[in-house]
Amino acid sequence: MTVPSPPQEFKLIDIREVWPGEAKDFTPWLADNLEALSDHLVIGELELDSTEVEVPGGRRLDILAKDADGRNWAVENQYGEADHDHLTRALSYAVGLECRAVIVVAESHRDEFVAVADEWNRYSEAYGSDGIRLFLVAIEAGRIGDSVPGFRFRLVAGPNEWKSVTATGPRPPSDADRDREVAQREFWTGLQKVMSSRGDLFKASTAGRGASYVAIVSKGPFCFQFWVRMNSCRVQLRIESGDGEQNDELYNSIASDRETIHNALDAKLVWENNPKVRSCRIYRVPEGACGWRSSADERDAGYVVLSDAMHRFHETFMPYIEKLV
Template structure:
C-alpha cells in the first residue's frame, strides 16, 4: 500500500531568500494572484519602490479593474507597527483605495485593529481607505517544487458579504477581458503582417500573450498605459532556470548590441522564472483610446520583432 504523500510547509526564505531583492519583484509580477487568493478582484502592478515624501518607499503600487490605486507593503516575519502605520501613510499620500500588508504572520492585536479600522472606514463609503492583512505561505507536496498561497486574515466586511460588490467586480472583470481582447486584436494584425512568428496567435482576454512555448517564452504584457516585452525563463526547476539564464547572459553584450538598447536582466532565486525585460516607451495601453494607439502600436511591433531577433540566435540553441 502506498504511503500518503506529505504536504509540508516551506520557509519562504528557501523560495525567496531576500525580501527586497527576491520577494518584492516577485510580488509585483504576481500581484494579480494576490488579488485572486484574498478575494479582492483583479489587480495589476503599476510600480515598485515608489518614493514617498520623507524618504520612504512603498513596495508595490497596484491598480484595480476600476483604476483605483492600492498600496501593497510586504515584510518578512510578523507584521509590526512600522509596516502597519507606514502602509496607511502611503495610502494617504498616494490617495489609494486600500492597503494590503503581506507578512508571514499577523498578531491578534493587529487583526483586531484592522477590523476596527475597517468599521470606521466603511462609514466613509468610497472615501474610506480599506485595510487588508494577508499571509504569504509556501508549501510542497513530497519532493515537488514549492507552491505558494496568500491567505486573508483581516479585511472589510463589504468584500465578504456584499453581493452587489461581487456582481460589480464580475462585470469589471468582463469589461477588462473584452478590453484586452480588443487590444490584442488591434496589435496582432500588424504583427502578423510583419512576421510569420505571430500567425498562429489569436486575441486573448488576459493582460499578456505568449509568443512561443517551452522553457523560454517570449511575452508581451499590456498595462493601463503602456506595454513591456520579456523573455520569461521558467522550466519549473529553479536550478535549470538559472542555468539557462546564465547561458543567455553570457551573450548579453552581443544581444543588446543587436537590439540597440540595454535590457533589464532579472535572475530569480525562487518560484519566479528569470526575466529579460524591456519597457517599450511610447507604447499604448488598455486605457489609451483606440484611435490614438496606431503610432504606439507601430513602435511596439518593431520593438517586439527586434527583441525576438536579438535574443533568438542564443535562445534557439538552448531550446
C-alpha cells in the same frame, strides 16, 4: 460504473519549502509576480514601481506598486504571524507615500489586528477615494497530493468593496471586473489575429480574466512577452533562469551590445536588472501601441504597431539568444 475519486485537498506545508527566506526569496518573487497577488485577491492590476523604498525615519518599504489608475499601493511582507511593528510601519508608509491602499502579507494575522483593519476600513471608506484601504493577506504554501509545492493568497481582512463572500472564497466579480475581462479578452484576440496573419510567432491562446501579459515564445530562460496596460502595451524580453548569477551573465552578455541593438531597432529600450527581482527585463513601449481600454479604431492601428514591434524585437534578439542557450 466508475466512481470518481474525491478531489484532493490543498495540504499546508512550511512556506520555507517554497521560499526559504522572506527578504531574500519571497519578497523578490512577489515583486516580480504581483499579478499572482492581484489575481488571487481580485483587486485589479498592480504593476511594480520599486522595491526597498526609502521612507522618512530610515525605514524601507518592501514593495511599492501602482494600480491601473496610477495610484500607489504599499506592500509589506512578514513571515510568521504579523506583528505590531509591521502593521504600524505599513500604515505609516502608506500615509507617507500617499497610497491608495496598503497590503500586509504574513502567514497569519491576529484577531485583534483583523478588528483594527475592519475599523480602519470603516473610517477610510467614509473619506471615499481619498481614504487609505487596508488589506491583511495570508500567504499559504501547500501541496495537492504528490504535486510540487504551490501557494495561495487568502484575504483575511479588507474594505467592503473587496470583502470575500465567504471566509476563503473570493469576492464575486463586479461590473467593472467583468468589463475589464471582456476588454482584455478582446484585446488579446485582436492582437493574436494580427500576429497570426504574419506567421506562427504568437502561440498563446486567448487570455483569461485579469491577464496583463502573454508569453508568445520561449527559449530556455528567455521569454518574449506582450505586457498590456489600459492605454499602452510593451514588447518585452524576460530572462529568468532560476539563478541570479546566471541571469546576470545572460543579461550582461546581451547588454554589452546595447547600442548595436538600439540601432537595429531604431529605438531606445529600457534595460532592467534589479538584484532584488529574480528576473531581468528588456522592453520598449512602441509609439502608437494600444491598450486594452483603447478605442476600437486605436486598437486596429495599435495591433499592427505591436505586431511589427514584436517581430523586429524577436528578429533582433534571437541571434544573441541562440548563442547563449
